[in-house]
Amino acid sequence: MELKNNFNVPTRQSYVAIIMILYRIYAKVIKQFWILLIPFFVGRKGSTDYLIYGLIALSVILSIYAIIDFFRYKFHIEGTDLVVEKGVFSKKRIVIPFDRIQSINFKQNIVHQIFNVVGLEIDTAGTSKKEFDFHALNKKTGNELRDYIFANRKMVQSSPEKTNKEDIPYRPIKNIIRLDFFDLVKIGLTQNHLKSLLLALFSLYWLIDQLKNIGINIDKYTKVTEENILNLSLYLLVSLSIFAIIFLIIVSVIRNVLRYYNLVLNRIPNGFKLEYGLFNRNEISVMDNKMQVVKWSDNMLRRALGLFTLHIKLASSVAVKQRKSILIPGVKRKDINKVLSFYFSDDTLSNLSYFRSDRYYVFRRIMIIFIIYAFSIIGLFSFAKQGFGMTNDEAKEVLIALSALLGYFILTSILKYRKMKFGINEELIQIDSGIFGNRHSLYTIYKLQGIEITQSPVQIRRNLANLIVFSGAGNETIKYIQKQQAEEIRDYILYKIETDKREWM
Amino acid sequence: MFENPEIDISELPKVSSDSFVPLEKNYRAVMLLRAIIVSTLVTAAFVLFYMNKSSIIPGYTWTIIFIALIIFILSNILIAYLGFKKKKYKLRQYDIVYKTGLFWRSETSIPFVRVQHSEVIQGPIERLFRLSKLKLYTAGGHSSDLSVPGLSLPKAEQLKDFITKRIQEEEE
Numbered sequence: 001m002e003l004k005n006n007f008n009v010p011t012r013q014s015y016v017a018i019i020m021i022l023y024r025i026y027a028k029v030i031k032q033f034w035i036l037l038i039p040f041f042v043g044r045k046g047s048t049d050y051l052i053y054g055l056i057a058l059s060v061i062l063s064i065y066a067i068i069d070f071f072r073y074k075f076h077i078e079g080t081d082l083v084v085e086k087g088v089f090s091k092k093r094i095v096i097p098f099d100r101i102q103s104i105n106f107k108q109n110i111v112h113q114i115f116n117v118v119g120l121e122i123d124t125a126g127t128s129k130k131e132f133d134f135h136a137l138n139k140k141t142g143n144e145l146r147d148y149i150f151a152n153r154k155m156v157q158s159s160p161e162k163t164n165k166e167d168i169p170y171r172p173i174k175n176i177i178r179l180d181f182f183d184l185v186k187i188g189l190t191q192n193h194l195k196s197l198l199l200a201l202f203s204l205y206w207l208i209d210q211l212k213n214i215g216i217n218i219d220k221y222t223k224v225t226e227e228n229i230l231n232l233s234l235y236l237l238v239s240l241s242i243f244a245i246i247f248l249i250i251v252s253v254i255r256n257v258l259r260y261y262n263l264v265l266n267r268i269p270n271g272f273k274l275e276y277g278l279f280n281r282n283e284i285s286v287m288d289n290k291m292q293v294v295k296w297s298d299n300m301l302r303r304a305l306g307l308f309t310l311h312i313k314l315a316s317s318v319a320v321k322q323r324k325s326i327l328i329p330g331v332k333r334k335d336i337n338k339v340l341s342f343y344f345s346d347d348t349l350s351n352l353s354y355f356r357s358d359r360y361y362v363f364r365r366i367m368i369i370f371i372i373y374a375f376s377i378i379g380l381f382s383f384a385k386q387g388f389g390m391t392n393d394e395a396k397e398v399l400i401a402l403s404a405l406l407g408y409f410i411l412t413s414i415l416k417y418r419k420m421k422f423g424i425n426e427e428l429i430q431i432d433s434g435i436f437g438n439r440h441s442l443y444t445i446y447k448l449q450g451i452e453i454t455q456s457p458v459q460i461r462r463n464l465a466n467l468i469v470f471s472g473a474g475n476e477t478i479k480y481i482q483k484q485q486a487e488e489i490r491d492y493i494l495y496k497i498e499t500d501k502r503e504w505m
Numbered sequence: 506m507f508e509n510p511e512i513d514i515s516e517l518p519k520v521s522s523d524s525f526v527p528l529e530k531n532y533r534a535v536m537l538l539r540a541i542i543v544s545t546l547v548t549a550a551f552v553l554f555y556m557n558k559s560s561i562i563p564g565y566t567w568t569i570i571f572i573a574l575i576i577f578i579l580s581n582i583l584i585a586y587l588g589f590k591k592k593k594y595k596l597r598q599y600d601i602v603y604k605t606g607l608f609w610r611s612e613t614s615i616p617f618v619r620v621q622h623s624e625v626i627q628g629p630i631e632r633l634f635r636l637s638k639l640k641l642y643t644a645g646g647h648s649s650d651l652s653v654p655g656l657s658l659p660k661a662e663q664l665k666d667f668i669t670k671r672i673q674e675e676e677e
Contacts, residue, residue, distance in 0.1 A: 315644055449645035450615040457608045470649030490614060491517045497616045498599040504619075505644065 007145065010074035010085065013136050016115040017073070020135035021066040023111075029062065075134070080152055082122075096122070103290075104146045106283035113281060118142040146285075150269070176272075177265040177310075177328055177335050184260055187330035188253030190301040193245060201241050260329065267342065272312075274326050286326055289503045290314045291343060292447055292473035296336050299437035310336055315447075315472030315505040325473070340442070344427065352423030352430055358464050361480035362417035366410055373406045422478050424489065426496075429469060431476050443471055446500035451493050453486050469493070472505060520602050520614060525593035531634040532655025533589040538630055540585035544578040594653050596664065599671075601641070603653050615651045617671040619643050625661045637661045641668070 065088060073086045082101070084094045107119040120134035120142055137145070179187075261278035271287040295311040302308065312326040340349060377399065384395040416435050423430040429443045452468040459465055465486040467478040478486075551574055555567060588607040595602045600616040620641050627637040631654075638654040639661045656664065 449619045449643040450613065450649050450651070452611055452613040454606075454609065454611040460610065470643065470645035472644045475645065475648055487520070488517075491519050494520070494600055494614055494616060495517050498618060 007075075007077040007148065010076045010083075011141075012074055013070065013134055014115070014117045014138050014141075015070075016111065016117045017135040017137075018066055018070045019111055020119065021069050022063060024135075025062050025066060026059075029058070077148070082149065098149050098152055101149060103285050103287065104149065105285065106142060106146075106281075108277075108281035108283075110279045112136060113279075118283075120145070173267040175264055176267060176338055177263070177331055179260060179263040179276075179328075179330060181257065181261075183330055184257045184263075185253055186305060187260070187307065188256035189249060190299070190305060190307065190330075191252050191256075192299050192301075193249060193252075201237070204237055204240050204244070256329070263328065265326075265328065265339070272326065272339075272342075274328070284326060286312065286314055288343060290505055292443075292471045294340065294343070294442045295440065296331070297434070297437060297439040302330075303437065306332055308333065308336060310339065312339075313473035343444075348425065348427045352425050352428060354421050354423040355481065355485070357417070357420045357478070357480040358462070358482070359417075360458075360462055360464065361420070362413055364458065365413045365417075369406065369409045369413065373402065376402055420479065429493075431469075431478060441476055443469060443476070445493055445496045446502060447472065447504040448493055448497060451490050453483075453490055455483070459483075518597075520595070520597075520612070525595045525602075525604060528589070528592050528594075528653075528655030529636055529657055529660075531636055532592070533586065535630050535634050535636060535655065536585040536589055537582065540581045544581055548574060548578065592655065596667070601651065601653070601668070603651055613651055615641055615643060615649070617668055618675045619645075620668060620672055623665050623668055625658070625665055627658070639664050 068088050069086075072088060072091070073084070075082065075084045077083065080098045082096045082098065084096075086092050086094070101122055103123045105121045105123070107121065109119075112118060115136070116139050117136040118139050120137060122133070134142075258278045260276045263274070263276035266273045266275075268285060270289075271285055273283065273285045275281070275283045291312055292315050293313045295313065296308040297311075298308050307330045310326075310328045310331045314325050337349075380395060380398055380402070384390045390398070412435050416433070419432060419434040419438060421432050423432075427445060429445060431441045431443070433439045449470040449472055451470065454466045454468065455464070459480070463483045464480050465483040467481060467486045467489060469476055469478075551570065584607055591605060591607050591610070593604045599618070600614050602612060602614045604610070604612045621644055623639065623641045625637050626640055631637055635658065636655055637658045638652055639656055641651045643649045643651075653664075
């Protein structure tokens, strides 16, 4: 590829960077010293004059600082190193070999978009924080810089035995996944609103209760007879909840549309590139070898539409708090298969043999639920009158609520057990779980970090065990399988990790 | 070229339960001392609470609480005493396995190729008994880090050097 810019000469960022630097500094200063602004709003006239002068002086100083920062910040390329020189008071020179660059991500907030520039985040391996950001670069320059770096680094995969994929050639494919406006509306509508609904109901119930306690009886304002009071407060509760839930749904739809607007997943050499967002446009590229686990999940509403949330989790250095990952809501199963086909051959994906957890898991869970239930009832009836000061009717209400909870927990235990299973072959472990929805996690065995077998006293008696797999992007437990099977899988996973020479990160 | 020959699962090297190495005998004293310190602190907290006369808890409840406290302390010490024997490790050519737990057992295996770095740590109580702890960090985060306590300092250093050497060999 012929590049117009070969980045030999130290170059500055786009002038828009000054705005970004200023914004960052102001945000930081306001966060630290916002308390100083309070006198402005509460102070008497005239008493805040000195503060105004101070603030003007401060903003002038900060602006000068931002401008100096901008003019001192230069970057260029030396061989296969990216060199950045920066620093307002003391000059810093940062040299980053291309090989150490894990990913280069573009970010565009509204200002970036107006001026057609991009912010760049350069992620390197082994450091706890990003070494540096570019506040603003011309979009073209940014693209050229990224392409140049990725084209010229000695790929880890250069030697054939270290190839991450199973001989799948590079296919430049655009729009592997694409979400349009209506997709995003659908996704927003099918979010787990049940949780929000319950929360809204409970908080309303609590609110009305509190209002009653402090002497404001909502029912008083509705002028009805005694018999209707209960009905009416229920009516009020329900209508307010419906209103709240409609509001929550609208907010969630709008948020989804803004956040994931025009989402596109493209194939790039050795990786994927994800773009999304309206006001804040993000562009994330991830290399295939960094993938640690692929997860996809649905809920009851989304299952009706056949939609999943796809999550590709990446390995990151130990201290990185916010793990970089690819998250796409509202993906069809066939699109997930398309993404998976870049990582694994169809053969590998299709020949998983599935196993279930031992039935004792669900027996034990239900037993524990019953024991807790029994103790609560004993507690309720021994302390209802003296301890809690309840009338018989109130105690009865609590009993009904407890029994409903008992039923709910038994139901969820059974549903949970029915979804619990795992599939395994030479390459992969897939762990499935969920209660009302479904969750699937697919781990590449040789990329795992370690493995643990645990046994509780009851498991020891029944020769069962839990198997915990540690990956570079979180752990997962396979519960209640035969101890012998757990040991066999452990021995195989260790063998695979220790003999497979492919790069895991 | 990367090869992937078929393998027989029964032929795989097993992490069998024998030939695990116990920790240094002194470590039992460390565990006991820790249990005693915890028990003392908990007892002190309850005694302080008891002496505060304004407490609303009736007298017979206190009897129950103190019986429970004694059971807690005794079992704490007993678990420390018996639990020591259950803590064992095994070093193999490509990985390390650590076993622990009296009632709730666990067995963690970490291959050396996945160890990011390792360190030898000595806490104040351990220093008293001239013991140290080997800690292996992986990329999996907190829960997948492996600690082997109750090693003599030279032994811990020796293990650390062995593992570091194995990692370097793997990388070549």
